[in-house]
Amino acid sequence: MIAFHGAPSGRSLAWCSTLLAAIVLPFLASSFVTQDILALAAWSAIVAMSMVFLSKYGGMISFAQVGIYGVGSYSFAILAVGHGVPWYGAVAGALVAATLCALLFALLVARTYGIYFLMVTLALGLVVYFLTISNYGLTHGSGGIPGVNPPHLGSISLAQPIPEYFLDSSVAFAVLLGLTLLMRTQFGLALQGCRDNPRKMRAMGYSVMSYRVIAFTLAGSIAGIGGVLGVWYNGIIAPSYLDLTRIIDFLAIAVIGGMESLEGTFAGAIIYAIVTTYASSFTDRYNTVIGLVLLAIVMFAPGGVGGLVSRVGARLALAKAQLTPASTE
Amino acid sequence: MSRSSEIISAALLALFMSATASNVALSAAAGTPIRIGVLSVNQGPAAAGGADGFRGIAMAVKEVGGAIAGHPIKIIEEGTDQTGPTALAKVRKLVEQDHVQIVIGPGSGDEGIAVSNYADRQPGVTFIAGIAAGEAETYHHPNVFRFAYGDGAQWVAGLGRYAYSTLGVRKVATIGDNYSFGYAQVGGFVSEFCQAGGHVPKELWTPLGATDYSSVVPQIPSDTDAVYIALNGADAINFLTAYYAQGGHAKFIASSITVDESVLSAKGSIQNHLVGVASAAPLADTLEIPAWNSFVKAYKQHYPSGFAYPSVWATGYYTNAMAAFTALAKVNGDLSGHQQAFRAALQSLTYQSPTGPISVDGNRNGVFTNYVTSTQHGPNGTLLNAVVKSVPNVREETFLRGGVATPTHPACP
Numbered sequence: 184m185i186a187f188h189g190a191p192s193g194r195s196l197a198w199c200s201t202l203l204a205a206i207v208l209p210f211l212a213s214s215f216v217t218q219d220i221l222a223l224a225a226w227s228a229i230v231a232m233s234m235v236f237l238s239k240y241g242g243m244i245s246f247a248q249v250g251i252y253g254v255g256s257y258s259f260a261i262l263a264v265g266h267g268v269p270w271y272g273a274v275a276g277a278l279v280a281a282t283l284c285a286l287l288f289a290l291l292v293a294r295t296y297g298i299y300f301l302m303v304t305l306a307l308g309l310v311v312y313f314l315t316i317s318n319y320g321l322t323h324g325s326g327g328i329p330g331v332n333p334p335h336l337g338s339i340s341l342a343q344p345i346p347e348y349f350l351d352s353s354v355a356f357a358v359l360l361g362l363t364l365l366m367r368t369q370f371g372l373a374l375q376g377c378r379d380n381p382r383k384m385r386a387m388g389y390s391v392m393s394y395r396v397i398a399f400t401l402a403g404s405i406a407g408i409g410g411v412l413g414v415w416y417n418g419i420i421a422p423s424y425l426d427l428t429r430i431i432d433f434l435a436i437a438v439i440g441g442m443e444s445l446e447g448t449f450a451g452a453i454i455y456a457i458v459t460t461y462a463s464s465f466t467d468r469y470n471t472v473i474g475l476v477l478l479a480i481v482m483f484a485p486g487g488v489g490g491l492v493s494r495v496g497a498r499l500a501l502a503k504a505q506l507t508p509a510s511t512e
Numbered sequence: 513m514s515r516s517s518e519i520i521s522a523a524l525l526a527l528f529m530s531a532t533a534s535n536v537a538l539s540a541a542a543g544t545p546i547r548i549g550v551l552s553v554n555q556g557p558a559a560a561g562g563a564d565g566f567r568g569i570a571m572a573v574k575e576v577g578g579a580i581a582g583h584p585i586k587i588i589e590e591g592t593d594q595t596g597p598t599a600l601a602k603v604r605k606l607v608e609q610d611h612v613q614i615v616i617g618p619g620s621g622d623e624g625i626a627v628s629n630y631a632d633r634q635p636g637v638t639f640i641a642g643i644a645a646g647e648a649e650t651y652h653h654p655n656v657f658r659f660a661y662g663d664g665a666q667w668v669a670g671l672g673r674y675a676y677s678t679l680g681v682r683k684v685a686t687i688g689d690n691y692s693f694g695y696a697q698v699g700g701f702v703s704e705f706c707q708a709g710g711h712v713p714k715e716l717w718t719p720l721g722a723t724d725y726s727s728v729v730p731q732i733p734s735d736t737d738a739v740y741i742a743l744n745g746a747d748a749i750n751f752l753t754a755y756y757a758q759g760g761h762a763k764f765i766a767s768s769i770t771v772d773e774s775v776l777s778a779k780g781s782i783q784n785h786l787v788g789v790a791s792a793a794p795l796a797d798t799l800e801i802p803a804w805n806s807f808v809k810a811y812k813q814h815y816p817s818g819f820a821y822p823s824v825w826a827t828g829y830y831t832n833a834m835a836a837f838t839a840l841a842k843v844n845g846d847l848s849g850h851q852q853a854f855r856a857a858l859q860s861l862t863y864q865s866p867t868g869p870i871s872v873d874g875n876r877n878g879v880f881t882n883y884v885t886s887t888q889h890g891p892n893g894t895l896l897n898a899v900v901k902s903v904p905n906v907r908e909e910t911f912l913r914g915g916v917a918t919p920t921h922p923a924c925p
Contacts, residue, residue: 215608219601316690316719319919325691325720326622326646327596329629342633419629421622423595460605467554467591 209348218344220460224452225351226416229358230409231436231448233402236362238442240371241398242378247288247304249433250311251403253425255281255410257315260328260420270334278407284311285403289396308430316422327421331414341415351412358405359445374398435473437487439480444489451488545586546845548836549606551599551617551627552642552829554591557721557746558620561825562591565619565642567815568822568829574814576837583845585837592618594720599623600630607634613847616832617642619825621664621693624649631656638851638858640836643828646692647699647908647916650876655851657858659870660831661794661824662878664693665700665911667768669882670903671792672704675765678900679790681737683711684765687728687751688742690717690919697742697767699917706924713925722747725754732762742767748775752782766791768824771887776820776895786895789887792903794828795867796883797821797896807866820894831865838863873907882906 209217230252237243258280262273292303315322322328333341341347365371374394376384381391414420423429432455440451458476462469484491550569553562566589573585588610590602599618606612615637618627624644631639631653641649641658647665650656661667675681684705688694694717702712713733718725728751732739739762743751748770766789776786795804797820807830811822818826839857846853862871868881881904885897914922 213609215605219604219608324695324919326625329625330632417597417600417626418633419596419600419626421596421626423622424597426595428593428595429597459601460609463590463602463605470555 205352209345214344217348220453220456222344222348222351223416224449224456225348225355226409226412227433227436227456228440228448228452229351229355229412230406230433231440231452232355232358232362232445233405233409234433234437235440235442235445235448236405237398237402238437239445240366240374240378241395241402243292243304243395243399244301244442245292245304245399245402246301246430246434247292247307247311248402248406249425249430250308251281251285251288251406252410252413252433253311253315253420254284255407256414256420256424257322257328257410259411259414260331261321264328264330274411277411278404281407281410282400282404285406286396286400288403289399293392293395293399305430308425309427312422312425312427315425322422325422327419327424329419331418331420333415342418347416351416354408354412355449358408362405362445370394370397435477438477439487441487441489441491443486444493447487447489454488543582543584545584546580546614546840546847547586547588547610547612548833549603549610549612549615549617550587550589550642550829551592551602551606551615551623552589552619552825553594555593558594558744561823562619563825564819564823565617565825565829567811567818568826568831569616569833571810571814571826572830572833572837575834576841580837580840581845583840588612592620592623594620594623596622596626600626603627603630607637613637613851614836615639616829616836618644619829620644620691621646621696622691625692628653628656636850638855640832640858642832643824644693645696647696648875648912654876655855657855657872657876658832659835659863659872659878659880660828660865661870661880661882662906662908663700663911664696664768665703665917666878666880666882666906666908667794668697668700668792669704669906669910670884670901671765671790672701672706672710673708674790674792674884674901675701675738675740676705676708676710679738679763679765681710681763681765683713683733683736684738684740685714685716685732685736685762686712686740686742687716687718687732688767689720689744689747691720693744694720694742695917695919696911697769698740699922700911701740701742701765701767702924703911703914703917703922706922711924715919715923717919718743718747718751720744720747723750725751726758729755729758729760732760736762738763738765740765740767741770744769749782752785756785764789768793771895771897776887776897783895786887787889790884790900791887791897792882792884793824793897794880794882795822795824796885796899797890798888798898799867799883800899801866801868803864803868804866820890821896827866831863831867831870834865835861835863835870868904873909875908877908879905879907 234248237245255277259273259277262268262276288307295303316325339346341350373389377391377394384391436451436455439454440447458473462472552565553559578585590606592598592602619642621644624641624646628649635655639656645664647663650658686698688698716728718728741764771789771791839861842857843853862869870878870880873879881902883899884901886900887895888898890896
């Protein structure tokens with residue numbers, strides 16, 4: 184019925200119902216699901232979005248995002264726990280540090296493309312890991328910095344499941360919205376131009392290098408936001424939160440969601456959280472289960488959940504078009 | 513078109529299906545199960561040991577007949593990979609999803625830091641460390657207890673003095689796994705050895721799970737009398753292989769986990785170098801006390817395919833579980849009122865463990881007997897740790913005088 188009113192209203196209805204579900208869900212689900220699946224998925228999706236954003240709009244698959252996320256987490260922990268800086272100051276410091284780190288990395292990697300870009304960013308991600316493990320004075324070595332607590336807003340503790348969920352999910356939603364809108368601006372279109380045909384863009388007078396540096400730095404700020412929310416969730420930051428396994432974890436979230444879909448990261452993060460949490464109840468070899476899920480996605484749905492949904496959508500539209508007799512509208 | 517919203521809807525739908533709204537508080541009525549979560553390692557270099565930890569728990573449950581004062585014991589196991597993030601995710605699941613009232617574990621230093629930190633957010637749950645032995649892990653966490661076996665520095669009590677006065681060693685280089693347990697194991701040895709008058713010119717640190725030690729070996733000064741090795745499981749085997757391949761000849765002294773059962777049962781030429789090695793640990797294969805003998809007998813009977821002797825994992829997890837069960841029996845399984853009665857019982861408990869009496873100090877950290885050992889040939893060509901000295905009443909504060917051990921502290925170059 185509703186579908187016949189045309190695309191825009193159907194779409195907004197879907198959005199509204201999704202939003203409504205996102206608001207109601209935490210009150211129906213157990214506090215475990217609210218915090219350890221949904222809130223975890225929300226901040227993980229932010230980090231994954233910084234990856235997918237670079238890949239989708241900039242054509243850059245970056246493995247350095249987890250390292251930058253770590254810079255955000257560590258900066259917050261060092262400022263708040265080590266130096267007693269109030270939380271808002273520490274958040275600002277963490278975001279500045281993550282952004283500057285991303286800018287530095289961007290200047291190093293902006294000239295590389297393809298597989299080389301991937302390898303250089305992987306190396307940079309691991310540089311952060313090894314720095315945190317060996318720099319005992321600043322980062323407390325492999326044990327890391329415990330005792331990080333999210334702030335209280337009035338009488339509400341952001342460590343509680345429902346407040347944490349609403350904080351993390353609304354920030355994640357704001358990031359999604361911001362990036363989507365930004366990509367419709369002239370800057371966004373130019374960035375996508377640089378992705379598709381850098382030589383032509385250069386000939387038209389655009390500085391491809393600058394666009395890549397700005398995009399990478401912006402993605403770094405987003406990873407830094409994920410870093411702050413992540414360290415609030417975990418209560419601790421340590422090198423093992425930045426090692427190769429975690430880099431692959433976030434990549435898995437991005438791949439499950441679809442490297443071409445910012446919204447897909449939410450689905451990817453939720454699926455990943457569910458599989459990692461519940462698979463271990465059934466088998467000791469839960470890493471194998473995660474691997475198989477990933478393999479199935481890559482083989483049968485290369486576009487991830489995002490790609491799958493749009494493919495099914497296209498199929499349905501096609502079927503409807505074939506079933507519907509000549510339009511009377 | 514409506515693709516993005518459909519994706520989110522699909523994800524949320526998946527969630528609705530998985531969401532469980534059961535959040536029922538457990539009352540202390542007779543017959544109510546006591547829910548206990550167990551964290552041990554089941555992946556990575558320490559997986560073999562971690563499996564032995566689960567065996568120790570199973571033995572303890574069996575020993576009390578699966579129930580305490582009419583309350584059946586419900587054990588929920590979770591495996592980790594020796595890292596903080598995994599331990600944290602698993603303990604969250606145990607506490608928030610499975611609603612366990614007591615957590616026993618984890619088994620590794622960095623995991624212990626993450627779990628103790630999490631304990632602050634769950635004041636209603638009592639955490640009893642498995643054998644995670646980072647220093648000061650129970651400090652400032654009133655709901656965290658650690659019977660077996662205190663911190664990693666306590667595990668080598670007696671070894672530094674033994675090396676100086678009995679082995680006559682004066683200059684030692686150390687190599688340790690670069691994490692909290694490694695710091696504690698090196699720190700415990702170095703502080704005692706330095707006090708005795710020895711010198712440690714070089715302290716080397718390598719990442720946990722490293723496979724190639726060939727670049728580390730040349731950094732060991734050639735005039736050292738002995739190398740003190742604080743590497744675990746597979747790491748120790750890899751280091752020793754590289755060390756002897758490059759013509760290493762110094763005597764070696766081992767930390768508690770370097771020549772534990774998982775290394776002693778390693779096959780190959782490495783075995784030739786493992787005879788007559790001094791080390792120290794809270795237990796030893798040939799301990800001549802009746803409680804140990806009957807524990808070993810029970811272990812071999814239940815697990816003929818396990819290690820030759822119960823490892824520190826099996827013994828430690830067993831001891832912590834039995835301490836918890838003994839305290840629970842004293843309060844008739846009463847965990848009401850924020851578990852205050854249970855915690856008071858734990859605090860005042862002296863449990864006669866397989867390795868000797870064990871209790872906790874004012875910081876809820878273990879006080880126990882430690883053993884200096886030397887490796888010897890046992891029956892059927894196996895190797896075992898023979899006791900050469902026992903050190904009673906080892907307390908954590910002895911080693912914490914200058915603060916928690918770090919890669920550069922304590923030192924005496």
